Amino acid sequence: MIQYIIRRVAYAIPLLLAVNILTFVLFFVVNSPDDMARMQLGQKHVTEQAINNWKHQHGYDLPLLWNAEQSGLEKLRQTIFYQKSIGLFLFDFGISDSGRNIGHDISERMWPSLALALPSLIVGLLVNITVALMMVLFRNSYLELGTIVLCVILMSISSLFYIIGGQFFIGKILKLVPISGYDSGFSAIKFLILPIIISVISGLGAGARWYRTLFLEEVEKDYVRTARAKGLSEVQVLFRHVLKNAMIPILTGVVVVLPLLFMGSLIMESFFSIPGLGSYTIDAINRQDFAIVRSMVFLGSVLYILGLLMTDISYTWVDPRVRLS
Template sequence: MFAYIIRRILYAFPILLGVNALTFSLFFLVNTPDDMARMHLGTKHITQEAVDTWKEERGYDRALLWNDGAKGIDKVTDTIFFDKSFSLFAFEFGQADDGRDIGADIEARMWPSLAIAIPIFIIGILVNVTFAMLMVFFRASYLDLSGVILCVILMSISGLFYIIGGQFLVGKTMQLVPVSGYETGFGALKFIILPVLIGIVSGIGTGSRW
């Protein structure tokens, strides 16, 4: 089990590098920094000086992948690709165009997401494994057949239906929990119960069957 975990962690590095390279290509090769500058500044009556100033302010005036004008290791490090990639892997996300700190925004908003994702992950695994073991234990019985039919039905329903149906039935009709919103501390429980329940129920079909 430990070797499997290490192997999966090692697999993550080339995947992250590949995703980073693909994202960089979409942002900087399909649309050049000059194109981005003109889209931000406007397509009419824009001088090249304004474009160059916009690029310089954001560090986009350097070479993309390889800097022929630099010496030694700077040929690689003094590029947009290295600077942006290194900062991302160091969790330095910079600032948005309006001056907001992107890292601070992520830090402030990730806790509600984790409050929903972690319970769904842990409880979902327990529910899926338990349901799957019951079907295996009662293999070739009516319980097994009923479980398979239920899993197929649950897999056939769109996740959006679970969300809308859960909000309408539990939140609006029965008024057991709020339809939307969030609070800090223990007040968050009433807001995360419904999303966690929807996430667990919607994943039973796929998680138990496969």
């Protein structure tokens, strides 16, 4: 088990290094510091002096990879790559172009993102699996047909419709919950109810159909026929055997998503004015704050790789044969 985990971690290290290098190339080679300065200053006729001043203030006036004017290790240290990219491996995100501490902002904004994403994931997963099991239990019936039609309809509607419609009907007409905003502590619950409901409903169509496909593949296997021959009811077969043996593909979808919950939902947080990492990223893009965008891109890559690693490890708990691969 330990050797298996070590191998997976060893695979992740070069991948993370490649992501860091690619991020650096996109932000500092394809899009040069001069281009960043012109976009940030937002002027049609920007003087060379203004560009140089902006680069000097934000540390973008150094050479990219090699500083020939320095001596010893300073040739590497006094470069943009060392000062802007190496620190990311230590989760030292530095200072944003607007002068804020990025690491402090992330540590504050991750909690609203988790407060929205975790309940949405858990409730959505339970609802999707329940609906899928119901369709399998009543397969080849009008109930299954009607549920499939409903799922297709839910899939065909844009998530923006659910957001705007939910805000208008539940928030404005019925006035059951606030349309947008956020508060600390338990007071935040009233602001999270509506986006959680919308997240669950918008993902129900695709999720329920996907789990239904997994369960239908399992109910046709020999071990299910054996369980029925032993006298188990269809409900017992589904919950004791089918659900258990479908855990590997379920874990694939769930465990990969877990680390990405920290990143928040870009659309949901923006529409509901939730101060999470999703709205933080959108605001940084609008302000053209390249330091924040670069940090969030790298953090998202790290969390995605961590999710893949967690998926591989979770497989060994569900199916020990994976350890031998």
